[in-house]
Amino acid sequence: MSVFDLLIDQEHVIEILAEAVAASKDISNTSQEMTHAWLFTGPPGSGRSNAAIAFAAALVCEKSGCNNCINCTTALAGSHADIELIRTEGLSIKIDEVRELITRASWSPSVGNYRVVVIEDADRLTESAANALLKAVEEPGLRTVWLLCAPSASDVLPTIRSRTRSLVLRTPSTAAVAALLEAEKIPTDMAQFAARASQGHIGRARHLAKSEEARVRRQAILKISLLITDISSAFKAAGVLVDAAKKEAEEEAELRDDAELKNLKEAWGQQGSKLTQGGSKAVKELEKEQKSRATRMVRDFLDRALLDIATLYRDVLLVQSRSTDSLINIDLLDEITKLANNSTPEATLKKLEAIMKTRTNLAHNSAPLLTVEALMVQLK
Numbered sequence: 217m218s219v220f221d222l223l224i225d226q227e228h229v230i231e232i233l234a235e236a237v238a239a240s241k242d243i244s245n246t247s248q249e250m251t252h253a254w255l256f257t258g259p260p261g262s263g264r265s266n267a268a269i270a271f272a273a274a275l276v277c278e279k280s281g282c283n284n285c286i287n288c289t290t291a292l293a294g295s296h297a298d299i300e301l302i303r304t305e306g307l308s309i310k311i312d313e314v315r316e317l318i319t320r321a322s323w324s325p326s327v328g329n330y331r332v333v334v335i336e337d338a339d340r341l342t343e344s345a346a347n348a349l350l351k352a353v354e355e356p357g358l359r360t361v362w363l364l365c366a367p368s369a370s371d372v373l374p375t376i377r378s379r380t381r382s383l384v385l386r387t388p389s390t391a392a393v394a395a396l397l398e399a400e401k402i403p404t405d406m407a408q409f410a411a412r413a414s415q416g417h418i419g420r421a422r423h424l425a426k427s428e429e430a431r432v433r434r435q436a437i438l439k440i441s442l443l444i445t446d447i448s449s450a451f452k453a454a455g456v457l458v459d460a461a462k463k464e465a466e467e468e469a470e471l472r473d474d475a476e477l478k479n480l481k482e483a484w485g486q487q488g489s490k491l492t493q494g495g496s497k498a499v500k501e502l503e504k505e506q507k508s509r510a511t512r513m514v515r516d517f518l519d520r521a522l523l524d525i526a527t528l529y530r531d532v533l534l535v536q537s538r539s540t541d542s543l544i545n546i547d548l549l550d551e552i553t554k555l556a557n558n559s560t561p562e563a564t565l566k567k568l569e570a571i572m573k574t575r576t577n578l579a580h581n582s583a584p585l586l587t588v589e590a591l592m593v594q595l596k
Contacts, residue, residue, distance in 0.1 A: 219270040219281035219288055223263055224396055224418060225388035232383060233267070237274040237281060240329070251381050252356040255338075255372065256365045258385030261417025265336045267385060268363040272299050275361060276328030287328060298325045300333040304340055307508050307581070311344040318352045321360050331360050338364035339371035346373045353379050387416035397425050412544045413527065420520070433460075434524050441525045441595060442551050450592035457521055457592075458514075458585045465513035473506050515578050518588065522578075525595075526571045532556045533564045570594040 220230045232249075239249035254271070256264040273291035274281030276298050282288055290296040300320055302309070317333065325331045335341075341349060353362055353376060362380070366372050369382055390411045396418065397407035402425045413434065414421035423430050437460075440453045480502055527544045534540060535556040545552065556564075574591040578584065 217283045219273045219277075219283045219292065221283070222270055222292075223267055225392040226263060226267065226385055229267055229383050229385055233271045233274070234280075237271070240275060241280060252360065253353050253362040253380040254364065255369060255377060255380040255382045256363065256385065257368050257371075257382065259367065259387050259416075261414065261419060261421075262385040262387055263418060264365045264385050265334070267383070268334045268336070268365050269294075269299075269301070272296075272332040272334055272361075272363060275330045275332055276325075296328075298328045298331050300331075302333070302335045302337075304337050307340065307512050309335075309337065309341045309345050311342060311348050314341070314345040314348045318348065321352065321362075322357050325359055329359065331357070332363060333360065334363045334365070336365050338376075339366040341372075346376060350376050350379075388418060390416065393418055393421050397421060402426070412542075413524075415523065415527065415544075436460075437521045437524050438528055438545065438548065441528060441592075442548075442555075444592060444596050446596065447593060450596045451589055454585065454589040454592040457518065458588055461514045461517035461521070461584070464517050465510050468513060469506065469510045476502060476506070514584060518578055518584060519575055522571050522575050522591075526568060528552065528555075529564055529567050529571070532559070533561060533568070536561045536564060567595055 220233065223230055235249045236251075254268070256268050258264045269292060270281065273283075273288045273296075276291055276296060277285055277287045279285065283292075287296060291299050294301045300317060302313075302317060321331060321333045323331060335349075350373060356362065364372065364376070364380060369377050390408075393414065393416055394404075394407045394411035397410060398404055400422075402410070406425050410421040410425035413424055424434065437457070440456055444450050444453050477499070480498060528548070531543045531545050531548075531552045532555045534543060535553055536559070540549075543549065543552070570591055574587055577587050
Protein backbone atom coordinates (compact mmCIF):
# COMPACT_ATOMS: atom_id res chain seq x y z
CA MET A 217 0.00 0.00 0.00
CA SER A 218 1.17 3.54 -0.80
CA VAL A 219 0.43 6.89 0.84
CA PHE A 220 -1.13 7.88 -2.50
CA ASP A 221 -3.80 5.19 -2.08
CA LEU A 222 -5.41 7.57 0.43
CA LEU A 223 -6.34 9.92 -2.44
CA ILE A 224 -9.78 9.18 -3.85
CA ASP A 225 -10.48 9.40 -7.59
CA GLN A 226 -7.31 11.41 -8.33
CA GLU A 227 -5.36 9.03 -10.57
CA HIS A 228 -4.07 11.84 -12.82
CA VAL A 229 -2.52 13.63 -9.83
CA ILE A 230 -1.10 10.45 -8.30
CA GLU A 231 0.76 9.65 -11.52
CA ILE A 232 2.45 13.07 -11.60
CA LEU A 233 3.40 12.96 -7.91
CA ALA A 234 4.78 9.42 -8.16
CA GLU A 235 7.01 10.46 -11.07
CA ALA A 236 8.22 13.49 -9.09
CA VAL A 237 9.07 11.33 -6.07
CA ALA A 238 11.00 8.88 -8.29
CA ALA A 239 12.93 11.77 -9.83
CA SER A 240 13.75 13.18 -6.37
CA LYS A 241 15.38 9.88 -5.33
CA ASP A 242 17.59 9.70 -8.42
CA ILE A 243 20.52 12.10 -8.07
CA SER A 244 21.53 11.63 -11.71
CA ASN A 245 18.01 12.51 -12.94
CA THR A 246 18.00 15.90 -14.70
CA SER A 247 14.34 15.84 -15.75
CA GLN A 248 11.77 18.42 -14.68
CA GLU A 249 9.38 16.05 -12.86
CA MET A 250 10.58 17.33 -9.46
CA THR A 251 10.56 21.01 -8.54
CA HIS A 252 10.88 23.03 -5.34
CA ALA A 253 7.37 24.57 -5.25
CA TRP A 254 3.93 23.09 -5.96
CA LEU A 255 0.40 24.49 -5.92
CA PHE A 256 -2.45 22.07 -5.18
CA THR A 257 -5.87 23.41 -6.15
CA GLY A 258 -9.34 21.93 -6.25
CA PRO A 259 -12.83 22.37 -4.81
CA PRO A 260 -13.45 21.84 -1.07
CA GLY A 261 -13.39 18.16 -0.20
CA SER A 262 -11.35 17.16 -3.25
CA GLY A 263 -8.42 16.27 -0.98
CA ARG A 264 -5.87 18.90 -2.01
CA SER A 265 -4.29 19.05 1.46
CA ASN A 266 -4.32 15.25 1.69
CA ALA A 267 -2.49 15.12 -1.65
CA ALA A 268 0.12 17.61 -0.43
CA ILE A 269 0.67 15.70 2.83
CA ALA A 270 0.90 12.36 1.01
CA PHE A 271 3.48 13.90 -1.36
CA ALA A 272 5.44 15.25 1.63
CA ALA A 273 5.40 11.78 3.22
CA ALA A 274 6.67 10.17 0.02
CA LEU A 275 9.52 12.70 -0.24
CA VAL A 276 10.81 11.94 3.27
CA CYS A 277 10.20 8.18 3.04
CA GLU A 278 13.13 5.97 2.02
CA LYS A 279 10.70 3.76 0.04
CA SER A 280 8.86 6.61 -1.73
CA GLY A 281 5.73 6.53 0.42
CA CYS A 282 5.32 2.96 1.66
CA ASN A 283 2.72 4.01 4.29
CA ASN A 284 4.29 1.62 6.82
CA CYS A 285 7.55 3.17 8.01
CA ILE A 286 7.98 5.70 10.82
CA ASN A 287 8.56 8.51 8.31
CA CYS A 288 5.23 7.89 6.60
CA THR A 289 3.20 7.45 9.78
CA THR A 290 4.61 10.58 11.44
CA ALA A 291 4.25 12.59 8.22
CA LEU A 292 0.58 11.66 7.85
CA ALA A 293 0.03 12.38 11.55
CA GLY A 294 1.58 15.84 11.19
CA SER A 295 4.49 15.19 13.54
CA HIS A 296 7.46 14.49 11.25
CA ALA A 297 10.56 16.51 12.14
CA ASP A 298 11.22 17.58 8.55
CA ILE A 299 7.65 18.53 7.60
CA GLU A 300 6.15 21.90 8.56
CA LEU A 301 2.37 21.67 8.39
CA ILE A 302 0.66 25.06 8.51
CA ARG A 303 -3.08 25.12 9.16
CA THR A 304 -5.16 28.10 10.20
CA GLU A 305 -8.48 28.13 11.98
CA GLY A 306 -8.66 31.91 11.80
CA LEU A 307 -9.51 34.26 8.98
CA SER A 308 -5.96 34.80 7.74
CA ILE A 309 -2.28 33.86 8.00
CA LYS A 310 -0.25 36.86 9.20
CA ILE A 311 3.21 37.99 8.12
CA ASP A 312 4.79 37.20 11.52
CA GLU A 313 3.74 33.55 11.15
CA VAL A 314 5.24 33.40 7.65
CA ARG A 315 8.53 34.97 8.76
CA GLU A 316 8.90 32.37 11.53
CA LEU A 317 8.02 29.66 9.03
CA ILE A 318 10.64 30.85 6.53
CA THR A 319 13.28 30.70 9.24
CA ARG A 320 12.40 27.11 10.14
CA ALA A 321 12.16 26.12 6.47
CA SER A 322 15.80 27.14 5.97
CA TRP A 323 17.03 24.52 8.44
CA SER A 324 18.70 21.42 7.02
CA PRO A 325 16.66 18.19 7.04
CA SER A 326 17.20 16.21 10.22
CA VAL A 327 16.24 12.68 9.10
CA GLY A 328 15.06 12.85 5.49
CA ASN A 329 16.36 14.18 2.19
CA TYR A 330 14.04 17.17 2.16
CA ARG A 331 12.54 19.77 4.43
CA VAL A 332 8.92 20.10 3.27
CA VAL A 333 6.55 22.96 4.06
CA VAL A 334 2.80 22.38 3.57
CA ILE A 335 0.55 25.45 3.74
CA GLU A 336 -3.04 24.17 3.70
CA ASP A 337 -4.74 27.56 3.30
CA ALA A 338 -2.47 29.58 1.04
CA ASP A 339 -5.53 31.58 -0.04
CA ARG A 340 -5.73 32.99 3.51
CA LEU A 341 -2.30 34.62 3.40
CA THR A 342 -2.50 38.37 3.93
CA GLU A 343 -0.93 40.46 1.17
CA SER A 344 2.18 41.19 3.25
CA ALA A 345 2.48 37.52 4.25
CA ALA A 346 2.18 36.43 0.62
CA ASN A 347 4.90 38.87 -0.43
CA ALA A 348 7.18 37.54 2.31
CA LEU A 349 6.52 33.99 1.15
CA LEU A 350 7.24 34.97 -2.46
CA LYS A 351 10.88 35.73 -1.67
CA ALA A 352 11.33 32.33 -0.02
CA VAL A 353 9.76 30.57 -3.01
CA GLU A 354 11.94 32.59 -5.41
CA GLU A 355 15.13 31.69 -3.52
CA PRO A 356 14.48 28.21 -2.05
CA GLY A 357 16.95 26.24 -0.01
CA LEU A 358 18.69 23.36 -1.78
CA ARG A 359 16.60 20.79 0.12
CA THR A 360 13.42 22.78 0.82
CA VAL A 361 10.12 21.99 -0.94
CA TRP A 362 7.07 24.26 -0.69
CA LEU A 363 3.58 22.73 -1.08
CA LEU A 364 0.77 25.30 -1.21
CA CYS A 365 -2.95 24.47 -1.19
CA ALA A 366 -5.80 26.74 -2.33
CA PRO A 367 -9.29 26.41 -3.85
CA SER A 368 -8.10 27.81 -7.18
CA ALA A 369 -4.95 29.25 -8.75
CA SER A 370 -6.51 32.73 -8.77
CA ASP A 371 -6.62 32.64 -4.94
CA VAL A 372 -2.84 33.09 -4.69
CA LEU A 373 -0.60 35.90 -5.92
CA PRO A 374 0.19 35.65 -9.66
CA THR A 375 3.89 36.00 -8.83
CA ILE A 376 3.72 32.97 -6.50
CA ARG A 377 1.57 31.05 -8.96
CA SER A 378 4.12 31.57 -11.74
CA ARG A 379 6.87 30.02 -9.62
CA THR A 380 5.02 26.84 -8.72
CA ARG A 381 3.99 23.70 -10.56
CA SER A 382 0.20 23.53 -10.50
CA LEU A 383 -1.86 20.40 -9.89
CA VAL A 384 -5.65 20.57 -10.15
CA LEU A 385 -7.66 18.00 -8.20
CA ARG A 386 -11.22 17.16 -9.22
CA THR A 387 -14.29 16.53 -7.12
CA PRO A 388 -14.43 12.78 -6.38
CA SER A 389 -17.37 10.98 -7.98
CA THR A 390 -20.38 9.99 -5.88
CA ALA A 391 -19.62 6.33 -6.56
CA ALA A 392 -16.01 6.69 -5.39
CA VAL A 393 -17.02 8.44 -2.15
CA ALA A 394 -19.74 5.87 -1.46
CA ALA A 395 -17.27 3.03 -2.03
CA LEU A 396 -14.84 4.64 0.43
CA LEU A 397 -17.56 4.91 3.09
CA GLU A 398 -18.66 1.31 2.53
CA ALA A 399 -15.04 0.22 2.98
CA GLU A 400 -15.20 1.98 6.36
CA LYS A 401 -18.16 -0.26 7.37
CA ILE A 402 -20.87 2.33 6.64
CA PRO A 403 -24.14 0.65 5.47
CA THR A 404 -24.66 0.92 1.71
CA ASP A 405 -27.82 3.07 1.82
CA MET A 406 -26.26 5.52 4.26
CA ALA A 407 -23.01 5.65 2.29
CA GLN A 408 -24.84 6.46 -0.92
CA PHE A 409 -26.97 9.15 0.76
CA ALA A 410 -23.92 10.79 2.39
CA ALA A 411 -21.97 10.68 -0.89
CA ARG A 412 -24.86 12.36 -2.74
CA ALA A 413 -25.59 14.95 -0.05
CA SER A 414 -21.92 15.91 0.36
CA GLN A 415 -21.52 16.41 -3.42
CA GLY A 416 -18.17 14.67 -3.39
CA HIS A 417 -16.79 16.31 -0.23
CA ILE A 418 -15.14 13.34 1.51
CA GLY A 419 -14.90 14.88 4.99
CA ARG A 420 -18.51 16.05 4.94
CA ALA A 421 -19.67 12.68 3.65
CA ARG A 422 -18.00 10.94 6.59
CA HIS A 423 -19.56 13.41 9.03
CA LEU A 424 -23.07 12.98 7.59
CA ALA A 425 -22.76 9.20 7.54
CA LYS A 426 -21.61 8.96 11.15
CA SER A 427 -23.52 11.78 12.86
CA GLU A 428 -27.29 11.70 13.22
CA GLU A 429 -27.14 15.23 14.63
CA ALA A 430 -25.52 16.45 11.40
CA ARG A 431 -28.25 14.81 9.32
CA VAL A 432 -31.01 16.35 11.46
CA ARG A 433 -29.37 19.78 11.19
CA ARG A 434 -29.11 19.47 7.42
CA GLN A 435 -32.79 18.54 7.16
CA ALA A 436 -33.76 21.54 9.28
CA ILE A 437 -31.75 23.88 7.03
CA LEU A 438 -33.50 22.55 3.92
CA LYS A 439 -36.91 23.02 5.51
CA ILE A 440 -36.07 26.61 6.46
CA SER A 441 -35.62 27.45 2.78
CA LEU A 442 -38.91 25.69 1.93
CA LEU A 443 -40.84 27.95 4.32
CA ILE A 444 -39.96 31.20 2.52
CA THR A 445 -43.19 32.61 1.07
CA ASP A 446 -42.87 36.39 1.49
CA ILE A 447 -40.47 39.14 2.61
CA SER A 448 -41.24 38.61 6.30
CA SER A 449 -40.53 34.86 6.17
CA ALA A 450 -37.36 35.53 4.15
CA PHE A 451 -35.95 37.78 6.87
CA LYS A 452 -37.04 35.29 9.55
CA ALA A 453 -35.34 32.42 7.73
CA ALA A 454 -32.11 34.43 7.47
CA GLY A 455 -32.20 35.22 11.19
CA VAL A 456 -32.77 31.58 12.12
CA LEU A 457 -29.91 30.44 9.89
CA VAL A 458 -27.39 32.99 11.20
CA ASP A 459 -28.45 32.40 14.83
CA ALA A 460 -27.96 28.66 14.35
CA ALA A 461 -24.48 29.30 12.92
CA LYS A 462 -23.54 31.48 15.88
CA LYS A 463 -24.90 28.99 18.38
CA GLU A 464 -22.95 26.09 16.88
CA ALA A 465 -19.78 28.18 16.75
CA GLU A 466 -20.21 29.29 20.37
CA GLU A 467 -20.82 25.74 21.59
CA GLU A 468 -17.77 24.36 19.81
CA ALA A 469 -15.59 27.33 20.78
CA GLU A 470 -16.60 27.11 24.43
CA LEU A 471 -15.35 23.54 24.63
CA ARG A 472 -11.96 24.49 23.20
CA ASP A 473 -11.34 28.03 24.44
CA ASP A 474 -11.43 27.30 28.17
CA ALA A 475 -9.07 24.32 27.86
CA GLU A 476 -6.64 26.29 25.67
CA LEU A 477 -6.63 29.23 28.07
CA LYS A 478 -6.08 26.99 31.07
CA ASN A 479 -3.18 25.16 29.40
CA LEU A 480 -1.56 28.43 28.32
CA LYS A 481 -1.73 29.93 31.80
CA GLU A 482 -0.24 26.77 33.28
CA ALA A 483 2.57 26.92 30.71
CA TRP A 484 3.30 30.51 31.76
CA GLY A 485 3.44 29.53 35.43
CA GLN A 486 0.24 31.08 36.75
CA GLN A 487 0.22 31.63 40.50
CA GLY A 488 -3.19 32.70 41.72
CA SER A 489 -4.32 35.46 39.37
CA LYS A 490 -0.76 36.44 38.35
CA LEU A 491 1.28 35.29 35.38
CA THR A 492 5.03 35.39 34.83
CA GLN A 493 6.39 38.18 32.64
CA GLY A 494 5.07 37.92 29.09
CA GLY A 495 2.14 35.73 30.08
CA SER A 496 -0.48 38.46 29.80
CA LYS A 497 0.59 39.24 26.25
CA ALA A 498 0.39 35.55 25.32
CA VAL A 499 -3.13 35.36 26.79
CA LYS A 500 -4.26 38.37 24.76
CA GLU A 501 -2.82 36.85 21.58
CA LEU A 502 -4.65 33.59 22.27
CA GLU A 503 -7.95 35.39 22.90
CA LYS A 504 -7.50 37.27 19.62
CA GLU A 505 -6.90 34.01 17.75
CA GLN A 506 -9.93 32.42 19.41
CA LYS A 507 -12.15 35.33 18.36
CA SER A 508 -10.90 35.04 14.77
CA ARG A 509 -11.52 31.29 14.84
CA ALA A 510 -15.09 31.77 16.10
CA THR A 511 -15.78 34.24 13.28
CA ARG A 512 -14.51 31.77 10.72
CA MET A 513 -16.56 28.95 12.26
CA VAL A 514 -19.74 30.99 11.77
CA ARG A 515 -18.87 31.61 8.12
CA ASP A 516 -17.95 27.95 7.59
CA PHE A 517 -21.30 26.83 9.03
CA LEU A 518 -23.17 29.25 6.78
CA ASP A 519 -21.18 28.07 3.77
CA ARG A 520 -22.14 24.45 4.46
CA ALA A 521 -25.77 25.51 4.93
CA LEU A 522 -25.77 27.34 1.61
CA LEU A 523 -24.34 24.29 -0.14
CA ASP A 524 -27.16 22.19 1.33
CA ILE A 525 -29.74 24.71 0.11
CA ALA A 526 -28.07 24.65 -3.31
CA THR A 527 -28.70 20.89 -3.52
CA LEU A 528 -32.41 21.60 -3.07
CA TYR A 529 -32.54 23.97 -6.04
CA ARG A 530 -30.34 21.63 -8.05
CA ASP A 531 -33.02 18.97 -7.55
CA VAL A 532 -35.73 21.47 -8.51
CA LEU A 533 -33.87 22.14 -11.76
CA LEU A 534 -33.60 18.40 -12.46
CA VAL A 535 -37.34 17.93 -11.94
CA GLN A 536 -38.02 20.87 -14.24
CA SER A 537 -35.78 19.19 -16.82
CA ARG A 538 -37.66 15.89 -16.34
CA SER A 539 -34.49 14.16 -15.16
CA THR A 540 -34.96 12.64 -11.71
CA ASP A 541 -32.46 9.78 -11.76
CA SER A 542 -29.81 11.59 -9.68
CA LEU A 543 -31.84 13.55 -7.13
CA ILE A 544 -30.00 14.24 -3.88
CA ASN A 545 -32.93 15.01 -1.59
CA ILE A 546 -35.24 12.17 -2.58
CA ASP A 547 -37.08 12.35 0.78
CA LEU A 548 -38.29 15.85 -0.14
CA LEU A 549 -39.54 14.92 -3.59
CA ASP A 550 -43.08 16.26 -3.00
CA GLU A 551 -41.82 19.68 -1.85
CA ILE A 552 -39.26 19.81 -4.68
CA THR A 553 -41.92 18.96 -7.26
CA LYS A 554 -44.16 21.71 -5.91
CA LEU A 555 -41.34 24.26 -6.19
CA ALA A 556 -40.56 23.04 -9.70
CA ASN A 557 -44.17 23.41 -10.85
CA ASN A 558 -44.43 26.95 -9.45
CA SER A 559 -41.29 28.24 -11.12
CA THR A 560 -39.23 28.10 -14.32
CA PRO A 561 -35.76 26.66 -15.02
CA GLU A 562 -34.49 30.20 -15.66
CA ALA A 563 -35.67 31.37 -12.23
CA THR A 564 -34.13 28.32 -10.56
CA LEU A 565 -30.79 28.99 -12.23
CA LYS A 566 -30.87 32.58 -10.97
CA LYS A 567 -31.44 31.30 -7.43
CA LEU A 568 -28.49 28.93 -7.72
CA GLU A 569 -26.33 31.79 -8.98
CA ALA A 570 -27.47 33.93 -6.04
CA ILE A 571 -26.47 31.18 -3.59
CA MET A 572 -23.00 30.88 -5.13
CA LYS A 573 -22.55 34.66 -5.12
CA THR A 574 -23.52 34.77 -1.44
CA ARG A 575 -20.88 32.14 -0.64
CA THR A 576 -18.29 34.32 -2.38
CA ASN A 577 -19.42 37.41 -0.47
CA LEU A 578 -19.19 35.58 2.87
CA ALA A 579 -15.69 34.42 1.97
CA HIS A 580 -14.80 38.09 1.42
CA ASN A 581 -15.93 38.93 4.98
CA SER A 582 -19.28 40.55 4.23
CA ALA A 583 -21.69 40.93 7.19
CA PRO A 584 -23.31 37.48 7.63
CA LEU A 585 -26.83 38.57 8.57
CA LEU A 586 -27.19 41.23 5.88
CA THR A 587 -25.71 38.92 3.24
CA VAL A 588 -27.98 36.00 4.09
CA GLU A 589 -31.03 38.29 4.33
CA ALA A 590 -30.35 39.55 0.81
CA LEU A 591 -30.12 35.94 -0.42
CA MET A 592 -33.34 34.83 1.25
CA VAL A 593 -35.23 37.70 -0.34
CA GLN A 594 -33.94 36.54 -3.74
CA LEU A 595 -35.03 32.96 -2.98
CA LYS A 596 -38.56 34.12 -2.05
